[in-house]
Amino acid sequence: MTKTLRQRFADKEFITAPGVFDGISARIADRLGFPALYMTGYGTVASHLGMPDAGLASYTEMVGRVETLTSVTSTPLIADGDTGYGGLLNVQRTVRGYEKAGAAAIQLEDQEFPKKCGHTPGRRVIPMADMVGKVKVAVESRDSADFLIIARTDARTTLGLDEALRRGEAYAEAGADIIFIESPESEAEMEKICASFDVPCLANMVEGGRTPVVSRDRLVEIGYALAIFPATGFLAVGAALxxxxxxxxxxGSSVGVTAPMDNFGDFTRLMGFQEVWDFEKRHAQD
Structure with missing residues (x-):
């Protein structure tokens, strides 16, 4: 039986979650045996709409992406829920919708609407009390305690680390299961974050972002329980394409292509064609 994320955190397991953003990336990551996958907002909006992650995707579009990804995977999915797509009633709907769609955890952030992707400039946060209300509603709206609430603050970049830590503490007291202080700018700041909380902390490892990308062993030493790598996959795909x-x-031809390419037959089976062929064989008419 697959462990829930809550069980893994209770057992002090460190979790590395790769960013997935469409059916192909999700199927590939799922077969590799990660303890969790992360539905990246940046990658999902870019893949689905071809647009920036700047509050342009709706709740309906994003919950549909959650359902798509969970339908083709068995690994627990942590899903980016942005700001909850509005006020408290919107947060309730979002949490219930993401849980029903099969996510194992939802990430909610304290940015103003329209939000902006983390590690990008111009992010502004709502009053702390407003986000506390969102966290409380999120906690009371879930059906199962195994559906985890991740509370993210983007206050570090504009208001400083101390304000980000103050918000993180308030969100933990409101019932958040995991605290996500976005965009610390040094390993010393990362250490201070992890030393400030009793609940698990999340590290956002973005290649080329504001936070140092460090090794797994260093993340564990610092004190993180979970690290997401939201951009790694789509940055690699972008370079390959x-x-x-x-x-x-x-x-004028693929002769001479130097980028690694999967075997067409193997990839076809990865995408589920073997099941199609088996179905057709079982139901073939004489």
Missing amino acids: NSVYSTLKQE
């Missing part, structure tokens, strides 16, 4: 498409444009 740019390389492959450039070769096609220059040569």
Whole structure:
């Protein structure tokens, strides 16, 4: 039986969660045996809409992405729920919808609407008391205690680390299961964050972002319980596609492509065609 995320945290397991953003990335990550996957808002909005993660995707669009990803995976999915898509009633609907769609945890943040992606400039936060209300509603709206509430604050960048820590403490007291202080700017700040809370803390490892990307062992030493790598997958995909498409444009053929490519047959089976073939064989008419 697969452990719940709550059980893993209780057992002091460190969790690395890769960012997934569509059915292909989710299927690939799912087969590798991670303890959790992370539905990245940046990657999901970019993949689904071809637009920036700047509050443009609706609740309906995002909960649909949650349902798509959980339908093709068995690994617990941590899903980005942005600001809850509005006020307290919206938060209630979002939590219930994400849980019903199969997510194992939801991340909610204290940004003003329209939100902006973490590690980007111009992020502004709502009053702390307003976010405390959102966390309380999120906790009371879930059906199962195993559905975890991750409370994120973006206060570090504009208001400083002390304010971010003050908010994190308030969100933990409101019932958040995991605290996510976004965008610390040094390992010393990361250490201070983890030393400030009794609940698990989340590290957001963004290559090229504001926070140092460090090794697994260093994350454990610092005190984090969970690290998400939201951008790693789509940054790799972007580089590979740019390389492959450039070769096609220059040569008019895939002959000469240097980027690694999966075997077509293996990839076809990964995407579920073996089940289609087996179904057709079972139901073939004489």
